Structure formats: C-alpha cells, structure tokens
Amino acid sequence: MKKTSITLAVAATLLSTVGAFAQWVPERPVEFVVASGPGGGTDNFARTIQSVIAQHNLMDQSVVVLNKGAGSGAEAFIYAKANNANPHKLIFGTNNVYLLPHVAKMAYTSEDLVPVAALALDEFLIWVKADAPYADAAEFIAAAKANPGSLPVGGSQSKDTDETLVALIEQKTGAEFKYVPYNGGGEVGVQLAGGHIAANVNNPNENLGQWQAGAIKPLCVFSDQRMAESDPVHGDTGWHDIATCTEAGIDISSYQMPRTVWLPAGVSDEQLAFYVDLMQKVSETPEWQEYVANTSQTGRFLAGEELSAFIDNSETSTVEVFKAEGWTAQ
Amino acid sequence: MVIKRIHMEVLVACLLALAGVAVAGGSLELGVGWTDSGPDAGYFPFYVGLLLAIAGFANAIWTVILHRGETEIFIDSEQARRLLSFLLPMTAFVIVTLLLGLYVGAALYLFYVAWRQGKYNPFWAAGLGIGFAISLFVVFDTLFKVPLLKGPLEAYLKIY
C-alpha cells in the first residue's frame, strides 16, 4: 500500500515536471541579475552557470548578465520587486536576499522573491597568520579572552555574513574581538598575510593563494563534518585535515553561505519548475563540478521544500544573532 | 533676457550653500559624533555639508562686497536663445526616452535636431536618426550584450 502511494507520488511528480516542462519555456532572452559587482563570488557563480547553459544548450533563449550590486546587493532585489511576475529575470545572490531586510531599512522584503534553488554552499574558516602563536582554535579563543576587544578580525562589509559569524563566535565563546570591515574577501586575505589584522573568517577560495604560499594557516571550519578530501595545499595539509570548529571547542556546528537563485514573486508554478529543472541539470554537469572543486565550495543542490527549510533555519538562527547584537532594523 | 554675472554668482553660491545645509541635515540622523572606534557614519558628510554651507554663504557675501555694481554679463538674450534651443530638445529627448526607450528617443532626437536646426532635408534627417539607432542596437544589444532601455515599439516588434 505504502509502496504504491510512493510510486504514485513519484509518477505524479514526474508527470508534473514533464508537464510543466512542456507547458512553459522562456519566450525571450533571460536576464541574469547578479547581486554583486563584476568579479565577486556571486558574479562568478552566475557567469559559470551562464557558460554551462551555453555549452550544453540547456535553454533555447540567450542569457544576458546584469550586475546590480549596489547596497550590498539590495539593488538586485529591489529590481526583482519592480519586475514582479516577470519570468525572464533570474536573480543570483547568497543569503543576503533574506538577511538584508533585517539589518537595514530596505525597499523590499524577502516575500518579493521566490527561491528557485541553491547550488553550492560556501564554507567559513578561521584563518590566522602562519607564524601566529596559536596551534588551534581553542588557543586563539583563549588569547582573545585574555585581551578582550584588542585582537583585530577582518571581514568583508559590515553586518554581512562575516561580521555575523564573528558576532556568533563572540556570543558562543564569550571572547571579544575588534571587527574591521573591508571591501572584499581578497583584500581581507592580504591584510591578514601582511599582519595588519590577527585573523579573518574568509571562504576557502578567498584565502587559498595565501595559504599555498604559507603566509597564513586555517584553524578550523564551521561545518558539522570535515571538508572533502583534496590534494595537500600547503606542506602536507589539505582541506580534509582542517578540524571542525566543534572539534576545537567552538559550539557552532554549521555556518555556511548558500549560493542561491531566485525569481521575482508572482511567477507561475510552471515557470518556477522550468528553472528548478534547469538548475538541477546545470548542477549535474562536469563543468559545474569542476567550478565547485576549483573554488573549494561544497556542491549541494537544494530546491523545493528542502530549500525552504534551509532558508527558514538559516534566517531564524541568524536573526537571533542580529537581535543579540542589536542590529535589527525597526 | 540678460542675466548679470554677479546675480548668477550670488544665486549659485546660495544654492551651493543650501545644498550644504541639506547634506549636513541629512547626516544628522546618522550620528555625527566621534566614537571609540572612530567617526560615526554621519561624521564626514556632516562636516563636509557644514563647510560647504559656510563656504557658499561666504562666497555669496564676498561677491556682493567685492563686485557690487559690476556689469559683466553672464548670458545675453542671443546666447540664452541658442542655449534653450539646444537644452529643450535634449530635455525632451530624456522624457521621450523614459516613455519610448533609448532607441526611439535617440532616433527622434537626431531627426529633430538635424531637420530643424541643421536645416537638412527631413528624409535625410530621418535616415540619420534611424541609422544611428540601428547602429546603437547592433553595437550594444547584439555585439556586446549590453541591453539598452527599450519601449513599446521594441515590444511590438518582439525585440527584447
């Protein structure tokens, strides 16, 4: 009995997917609206998808990429609001879509967009200078506790993912840092290598070059499991050899930034289904896997229920941090 | 219509000073103090605005004191006529562009200026306008994939 119902459900899903696919395809060139400037992580994400779609002929219509990165990406989301129900505008972002309205008065809410899919998760690590006297994350936290508010930790932007993570570490461990915002991850990496700050919480590919050169070292990764096996990056340590932060005694089991794709609210289910299907196909190509590996992200495809659950979870836990820090916008 | 330079000087200086007041006023709500970690968000704009207001008014007063009674002309009626005959079509171009898109706007604008002001044959002028719009489209939309503002005509022709 149970089996049949599952079969039925699967058949129904298949049917609806196939049906949806037959019902709607884009009728004009699709705009990829990127919530960052040219060259940023989100920009590379969108342009990689653009090239995968072109190489595998996954869509008949052509793709135009537009950068709208003003106001930490809010420009792109306000643009989505202005283009309500327009199925030819696909918006590329991170978790900033649903987090921005919490920290600043914005002319949109997360209800103005519908999530299509998340294609990868970017990890966060604690990095320190290679010759720093900390062997592991616990020692680093202890040093911060010994001198409250004096260890400078760099990150990109203000009240964005980096500062949120630093605040979260402070709340969980009781340590106190001095957070210094810079313009982007690459810049923060170099500031650390030059010894101008004591640590940063960069994504893997933002610090890879400096780690290879042995200028900086990772202490721990904010994930519930270690990162995937890889070739050694510096000396004989590779990504898999980095301890998780829970192992190191920081009680944050997981902090990841999703790379997300959205549509303006008001599009039909068929239209949404087309793009979900498109993104799924993209995520299965070898070119996509290569991009994920090259940028040391975790490839994971999320859509539908799973994606909404992920977003709810991430939003609730982050907003708690915002509240504790007093960042929430009225 | 003749405007004297001194009047324009004073007017512009006062407008700049008012802009300074607006900037300083807009910064007030951001906090203009100096905290433990350096200046507040509104610190720089507030003082920039304040200085601008002071400099603007000082300039206005200075001009009145030093140059009162001078008769140098800012713009005479002939110049004003020429300026307006260029500025008005340009403003119309912006308005038409917002309504009908950049391509139609540019074509109409070129046509109008070449026909009315350049005294060209209207057919030639229309050809110029349309030719220009088409070359814009080829370079921006087609070759470099930079979409320009489109309006109802493009939608009707199914050019996206």
Next chain:
Amino acid sequence: MENFGLLMEGFQVAITPTHLAIMVIGVMLGLVVGVLPGLGAPNGVSLLIPLTFTMDPVSAIILLASMYWGALFGGSTTSILFNIPGEPSSVATTFDGYPMAQKGQSTRALTLAFMSAGIGALVGVVVITLLSTWAAGFALRFGAPEYFSVYFLAFCAFIGMGSSAPLKTIISLLVGLALSTVGMDTITGTLRLTYGLNELMGGVSFLVVVIGLFGIGEILMTVQDGLHFRGVASRIDLRDVFRTIAELPRYWATLLRSSAIGVWMGITPGGPTAASFMSYGVARQWSRPGEPFGKGRPEGIVAPETADHSAGTCAMLPMLALGVPSSATAAVMMGGLMIWGLTPGPMLFATKPDFVWGLIASMYISNIVAVVLVMATVPLFAALLRIPFAVIGPVIVAICFVGAYTVSNATFDLWLVLLFGVIGYVFSKLSYPLAPLVLAMVLGHKAENSFHQSMILSDGSLDVFWSNPLVGSIMTLALLLVIVPQVVKLIGRLRSRGTLRSVH
C-alpha cells in the same frame, strides 16, 4: 637576472601565431569599448569571460589583458576630441587634450596621448619584469593607515597649487566629497544621504557625473557661443604624427616623473585614476614656466597619460601576486582566473611560471600592437571633427546619455546627466574649477573608508598615521607637497618685493 630568463621563456609562450592573432583581436575589441563611453574595459572583459572557459588559461588571459590595454588607449580618444572621458582614468586627459584639439591640433593631441601612454605602459612592464618579487612583498606592508596615506598623497599632490579663486576651489572639492558619501557605507553598513530614494542607494556614479559635467557641460558652452554649428576644418596631415613623435623627447622629465608616479600608484593600491590626477597636478607644479596648463599644454597630456598606463600595467602585479584587484577590470579578470582553476597569490609565480611570464611577455607585445593600431586610427578620429555640428552634436549628446544609462541600467541617471550638464555649464562660466570635484569623488570615499578602518584599528588615535616609517614618510611627503609650493611662492613674492624696493 633569473627573471630575465623566465621572461625569455614567456616570450616563447606568447609569440605564437595564435597568441599574436588573439592580441590583435583583443586590442581592437578593447579600442571599441574604450572609445564608446557606454562601454568600458569591465564590460568588455566580463563579456569575453564565458568565451574563455574553453580556452587554455594563457590564451584566455592574453585575450582579456589585450582587451584591457586596448580599452585604456581608446578611452583617451573621446576625452581629447569631445571632452567626454571614455574611462574614469582618462578624465585628467581632458584638461589639456580637449583645449589642444579645439585649437585645431587634434592630431598632435592624440599622438602625444598615445605615444606617452605606450611609453608609460612599457615602463610599467619593465618594472613588473624586474621587481615582481620585491614589489609583491612591498605591497603586503600596506594596511589601512598606509592606504589612507597614499590617497592623502594623491590629494595633496593635486590640490597643492591654488590656481583659481581659493574659495571656489574649496567649494568644488566639498561638493565632490559630499557626492562621494552618498549611498551604502561599507564600514558602518548604513545608507547615507539617499533621502529615501532607492536610486541613490548605490551612490552617485562617478562616470555619470563626469559625463554630465564634461560632456554635456562642454557642449552647452559650445552651443551658447554658436561657433561650431558649422564643422571645424581640422587639418589632417600624417606628417603631424611624425612631427609630434619627434617632439616627445623634449618632455623626458615629465615622462620620467609621471612613469614613476604611475608605477608607485599601481603597486600601492592607488590605482590608475588617482595616478593620472596626481601626475597632472605634479606636472603643473614642477614644469618649466610656459603656456598655462588647461589651455592645451603638451605636458598636460603627457603627464596623465603616462601615469595612467604605467599604473594600469603595474596594477596587474598586486592582482597576480596577492589576489587584490586594483580596478574593476582587474576584479573581473581575477574572477576569470579562479574559474580557470588558477589561484592568484604568491604561489602563482612559482606554480604556473608559463602562465605568469607568458602574460608578462604578452604585455610587451600587445602594448606595442596597441600603439600601432591606435595610431592608425588617429586620422580617422580626427576626421570626426569635420562632421557638421548639427549632426555630431546630437550624436554626442545621445552617446553621453547611452553611456550614463549603461553604468547601472538606471533611468534615474539620465536625469543626473542633465542636471550635471547644467551644473558643468554654470560652473565653467563662473570659473569654478571642476577638477577638484572629480578628484574628490574618486578618492573621497576610499580615503574615508581607510581612515575609518585605521581608527578602528588604533582605537581612535591619530598617531597611527605616524606609527611606522612607511606611513610616516608618505604622510610627511604629502604635507610637504602642500606646504613647499606655498613657501616657495611666498619667498618669491618677498624677493620680488625686495627687488622692487631696491630699485626705488
């Protein structure tokens, strides 16, 4: 000398028929995007990135870099001919390039610009070749206070000489600073001075302001005088090109000084735009007396162009060796690097020598290719000035608006161009200087950011700007650049008064 050997290997990588063809194509595409104000090197490069996914990384980076050089060259063309800077870094070229072209010497102005740009670029590549390792290490020493001191230096070098009415200079500077604070502030994460307008969230775009002030403002000046409703008969003579090239060695001091400024601003994170302004300011201050700057003085073209290109070239170094992009274009190229599976950083030189040195070698060749190609276009562009104003005038206006629109696809910017066009016209007529406004817009927010970061790091103590020899000496040099000319002027005045008295 080890680098020299590596460079020779690089040439072997770069000089293949395919790579040479790629360079020519890249430079030509770059010229096109550089000339059109609506398109810039970042547009062109990001457009080509998807194409490069199937190429090998060396060919890909050569294509993108050649396009960048082409765009840098093309940007000066419209600055000189129409007073519209095609790229932010060619704003300073308008100050003397446009007046020179107005005098009927457009061929001379273009030739001067392109030749000195080529020289600047070559100096930049030589520096990269010889000093790559040292320079990368040196750039690591730049923290927030050092960044601030570099911006401060650029400011002081340009502002140092009080030429026109000091009160108007200050007002113009303040307007620029105020404009630069509009929008999202990185350090505090707050929206500033948007007055509830979403369109202002991203700030007032520098390029939009410049297109309005210079492009539209200038055209309004022209129209008001009614002079140019008939075409200008600009003389086009190939001999002019060679005569101008022969004239170049006379400006050796300017060339040398400007290359040095460019190299410095390229390696430290000042960037090409700041370099060209600083170089122009320094040239104005230190050149031998002669015809005034701003009226078509040759040094006024040579200085910003040389610095712009040597900075643009040297800026590749921090990108490759540290992973810090010093311009929007470099940011896009870096994104490409990562997608190709290369990691910019100190190890890139060790792990991928063929890539790095192939690129460096290609920079020698493609810059020469760019000079040759761009010189061939001089007569073509100079001929544009012969088109009657009733045709070219509205075409320029339309291109200005198209250019402003493409900056961020915002219709609001069309109104801004109109507004700043009128402001530019009124400012020029009332002799408010425009350059301080533009410089303040370029550097204002960056300087404010790094100042704020320094204050966070030092817990609000200003001593941080004299906390180590590096930052201390840059700050002191900056202050000297402001003070010394004033003192010299004062002494000169005292002396002349003295001689007057002795005569009496």
